[in-house]
Amino acid sequence: MLLAITGMAIAWYDELDTALNPDLRQAQIGSGDLVSLDKVVANAEAALPGFSVNNAILAPESGYTHWLIGRQVLADGDVRAMQLFVDPASGTVAGWRESGALQFDRHHFPDLLYGLHTELLADEIGATIVGIIGLLWMLDHFLSLPLAFPKRQKWQDAFRLAGRKGSLRRLFDWHRAKGMWLWLLTFTITLTGVTLAFPNVSRDLVQPLSPISERLHEAMPETSNDISIGLDEAISRVTADISQVHSVRIFPTISQYAVRTYDDRDPDNQGRLWTYVNMVDGTITGKRHDIGESGGDLFFAWQYPLHSGHAAGFAGRLIVTLVGLVTVLLCYSGLRLVWRRRNNGRQNRNSTNF
Missing domain, CATH: 3.10.450 (Nuclear Transport Factor 2; Chain: A,)
Known part of the structure; x- marks a missing residue:
């Protein structure tokens, strides 16, 4: 429930940060x-x-x-x-x-929400716990299917409400129906959350199926050259239109600028085309888009855009908000189901003993 609430909030991180600060x-x-x-x-x-x-x-x-x-x-x-x-x-x-x-x-509140969502404010231990929660939620998605579609039941019933208002049957159907209607969306959020929490392990699992290329700067050797090219000149070597630039990463240990520009292949609004410019002589030393050239590259390039909703812009973030809200309701109705069934079981045992 905490991850769902904080996830809904940071889907609107920039808007929230701007409003508060x-x-x-x-x-x-x-x-x-x-x-x-x-x-x-x-x-x-x-x-x-x-x-x-x-x-x-x-x-x-x-x-x-x-x-x-x-x-x-x-x-x-x-x-x-x-x-x-x-x-x-x-x-x-x-x-x-x-x-x-x-x-x-207010200055630190947006980052506080982000830290709670990604690592429970507990660094690597917290990130591991978040990843384990995601794995358990993935398992729960598959365990829910045989419960939602028991034998001799029409599959359509899993998406409907039955029973009188306030009954245990109505509570069960209310819990099941909303989970089934958004099963694919909640599973997508869960899967992408796990890959983001365990990026190295996820890559190790995908690598045998499809090659994954790393960002170019990760393989560049360290240098000790003096910097003679500034940020503005580095950008001018890449594009004459600064509005096409999302950001510039600075890597002094390898004497490289990574100018990130917008591209038609971008899965979100982050500027996924990386162009590397040498800090010493201004030459372009490499270019890579996050989409890459393999299925593995494509898979990982879409993880954050899908998880955050940015893959579909404003509508995508509304969907992520809806998924977060439904997850909160699933937690609530699931706890109510456990509580009601425990109470019913106690009443039945007491009646039998009497």
């Missing part, structure tokens, strides 16, 4: 000429000493801020993950927050 997510200057991305990063690093960017997510449209994700090295040597928000038109830093911080305020 307009001071961070909404640009104060508005439309106009954009300052260079290099200046945006420089201003961010000057505003928060010790901060370095590893992922710059560009404002999706006019009126929103750039979102810089990175880490800050503190004076005592400790490191914390940080997010900074910068006005694209003025380069002014709107503010920042610590990623994954257990703080109960």
